[in-house]
Amino acid sequence: MKKKVEVFTVTKNRRINQEYLILHVASETSLPEILPGQFVEIKVENGPNTFLRRPISIHEVDNDKNEILLLIQEVGEGTRLMAELKPGDKLDMIYPLGNQFSIPNKGNVLLVGGGVGVAPLLMLGRFLKANGATPHFLLGARSENILMDLTDYKKIGDVGVTTEDGSLGVKGFVTDHPLMKEGLANMDLVCTCGPDPMMRAVAAAAKSANIKCEVSLENMMACGFGACLCCVVDTKEGNKCTCTEGPVFDINELKGW
Amino acid sequence: MVNLAVDINGYSLKNPVMTASGTFGFGEEYEDFINIDDLGGIVVKGTTLHHREGNAYPRMAETPAGMLNAVGLQNKGVDYFINNIYPRIKHYNTGIFVNVSGSAIEDYVETAEKLNDLENIPGIELNISCPNVKEGGMSFGVHCPSAVAVTEAVRKVYKKHLMVKLSPNVTDVTEIAKGVEGAGADSVSLINTLLGMAINAEKRRPELSTITGGLSGPCIKPVALRMVWQVYNAVKVPIIGMGGIMNATDAIEFMLAGATAIQVGTANFIDPTITVKIVDGIKDYMNRHSITDVNNLIGGMIVD
Numbered sequence: 113m114k115k116k117v118e119v120f121t122v123t124k125n126r127r128i129n130q131e132y133l134i135l136h137v138a139s140e141t142s143l144p145e146i147l148p149g150q151f152v153e154i155k156v157e158n159g160p161n162t163f164l165r166r167p168i169s170i171h172e173v174d175n176d177k178n179e180i181l182l183l184i185q186e187v188g189e190g191t192r193l194m195a196e197l198k199p200g201d202k203l204d205m206i207y208p209l210g211n212q213f214s215i216p217n218k219g220n221v222l223l224v225g226g227g228v229g230v231a232p233l234l235m236l237g238r239f240l241k242a243n244g245a246t247p248h249f250l251l252g253a254r255s256e257n258i259l260m261d262l263t264d265y266k267k268i269g270d271v272g273v274t275t276e277d278g279s280l281g282v283k284g285f286v287t288d289h290p291l292m293k294e295g296l297a298n299m300d301l302v303c304t305c306g307p308d309p310m311m312r313a314v315a316a317a318a319k320s321a322n323i324k325c326e327v328s329l330e331n332m333m334a335c336g337f338g339a340c341l342c343c344v345v346d347t348k349e350g351n352k353c354t355c356t357e358g359p360v361f362d363i364n365e366l367k368g369w
Numbered sequence: 370m371v372n373l374a375v376d377i378n379g380y381s382l383k384n385p386v387m388t389a390s391g392t393f394g395f396g397e398e399y400e401d402f403i404n405i406d407d408l409g410g411i412v413v414k415g416t417t418l419h420h421r422e423g424n425a426y427p428r429m430a431e432t433p434a435g436m437l438n439a440v441g442l443q444n445k446g447v448d449y450f451i452n453n454i455y456p457r458i459k460h461y462n463t464g465i466f467v468n469v470s471g472s473a474i475e476d477y478v479e480t481a482e483k484l485n486d487l488e489n490i491p492g493i494e495l496n497i498s499c500p501n502v503k504e505g506g507m508s509f510g511v512h513c514p515s516a517v518a519v520t521e522a523v524r525k526v527y528k529k530h531l532m533v534k535l536s537p538n539v540t541d542v543t544e545i546a547k548g549v550e551g552a553g554a555d556s557v558s559l560i561n562t563l564l565g566m567a568i569n570a571e572k573r574r575p576e577l578s579t580i581t582g583g584l585s586g587p588c589i590k591p592v593a594l595r596m597v598w599q600v601y602n603a604v605k606v607p608i609i610g611m612g613g614i615m616n617a618t619d620a621i622e623f624m625l626a627g628a629t630a631i632q633v634g635t636a637n638f639i640d641p642t643i644t645v646k647i648v649d650g651i652k653d654y655m656n657r658h659s660i661t662d663v664n665n666l667i668g669g670m671i672v673d
Contacts, residue, residue: 114401115401116401116402117402117640117642155639155640158639159547160433160434160436161433161564162431162637163431163432163433163434163435163436163586163639164431164436164639165638165639206641215424229422265429326558331426331427332429332437333429334429334431334436334635334638335637335638335641336399337398337401337641338390338394339392339393339394339398339399339637339638339641340392340429340438340440340638341391341414341428341440341443342427342428342429342438342440343426343428343429344423344428344443345426346425346426350422351422355576
């Protein structure tokens with residue numbers, strides 16, 4: 113799939129809660145094929161404080177409107193500037209980057225997301241369902257007030273929720289949820305994206321239950337297209353670039369997982 | 370029509386814009402974005418005699434107007450390059466230079482010898498200035514006798530264009546430049562990255578696995594320009610200037626300071642099409658200033 117640099121136009125900046133927003137950005141031409149798990153590299157300002165591009169996971173694609181949706185969590189200067197974008201503003205992106213999650217055509221797939229790591233899972237669920245598999249979502253957050261709106265997820269599959277403060281769903285971490293305990297045996301594949309400790313805990317549970325598990329890594333990178341060799345992950349075949357050979361890896365490929 | 374071609378000691382580049390080693394892969398990584406044949410030359414990823422896994426993650430940190438890297442010359446070795454990569458890229462109609470690094474003089478010599486016979490590789494860039502490998506690289510480039518020794522040894526076996534990449538992490542860059550010129554270098558390229566470091570105060574830990582790394586980007590441009598100008602006044606061989614070039618104006622500044630050609634590095638990460646934009650921008654500048662030959666820019670800084 114050919115990568116390109118393109119200037120998109122912001123069409124909507126939808127605030128979800130105090131930390132998260134969804135940016136809608138439109139292309140003037142029809143979008144190329146974009147797959148669940150892929151990402152974009154956004155040029156924020158290339159100024160002294162945000163010099164490099166920011167890798168952001170693709171949340172959803174609206175092919176009718178030629179729009180890409182990006183879930184943004186305000187964590188630093190780059191994402192703060194993205195949060196200030198208004199309809200009509202321009203956004204320079206390199207896309208589509210990286211590989212994708214597996215899309216089996218049958219069986220149960222558990223999609224486990226934590227924090228902003230839920231970003232690619234909605235689109236993944238849509239692809240899985242369309243292909244004949246049954247997606248089950250498990251979303252974790254610190255508290256209900258920073259959780260995603262679950263409406264769209266519930267249209268695609270059943271949704272389990274954990275919050276660290278117990279304000280919604282099961283109190284605790286995603287690994288405390290029944291879907292990750294007795295429910296795990298019914299799964300044929302686990303796909304996870306989120307903070308590293310969460311993904312490691314999910315991967316460990318999947319591994320001990322002997323279920324295939326894919327993780328989406330977010331190693332720091334300078335380019336996003338395989339040139340800088342900064343974002344490497346240690347695999348059984350040596351160093352691989354998270355940006356081009358990932359970000360999705362089967363845990364059996366990775367060393368130390 | 371303007372003339373963009375420059376001559377680096379007998380080898381002609383169709384324009385002065387090259388890419389810096391380690392920022393442009395083997396060219397293939399950029400094929401989706403630009404036509405590689407539009408460039409004056411490319412310098413492919415640092416190559417060593419044997420396979421190197423490079424340093425542990427994390428290898429990169431963003432810094433004010435730049436970045437630190439500590440990749441550590443990850444590459445599959447010169448034989449892999451010759452057998453697997455060269456056949457894929459030899460069709461490029463641009464000057465393909467191989468950046469050669471090593472931890473002992475014999476490694477440099479053996480690697481250079483193996484590259485001698487590749488028809489479409491007109492030259493090598495001797496990397497005696499990589500700050501990211503413990504056992505070598507920069508240690509050759511920061512002392513004049515070792516810089517001279519490795520250049521002399523490679524010169525004896527390597528028949529084609531020998532470019533030597535200089536380290537800025539020295540007291541007097543002109544001494545090293547004069548040394549390698551005397552040892553047979555056909556050109557010098559400068560500057561490699563400046564040794565730097567970054568600390569995460571919240572975590573009280575270094576940002577890089579190696580603690581120190583190479584600083585690049587526009588933050589180093591004034592240092593690089595100064596060194597290019599100093600070397601221009603010290604040696605006769607052509608200079609390939611680099612260090613924080615982000616646009617055509619930066620490139621022209623390096624040529625005015627004395628560079629015959631330039632290399633674009635970190636800017637490729639932010640805009641993978643920047644090199645061809647720089648070629649176009651140089652043309653625009655020449656038209657605006659009624660300059661018909663790009664060679665008239667070299668060392669063209671006016672000091673009143």
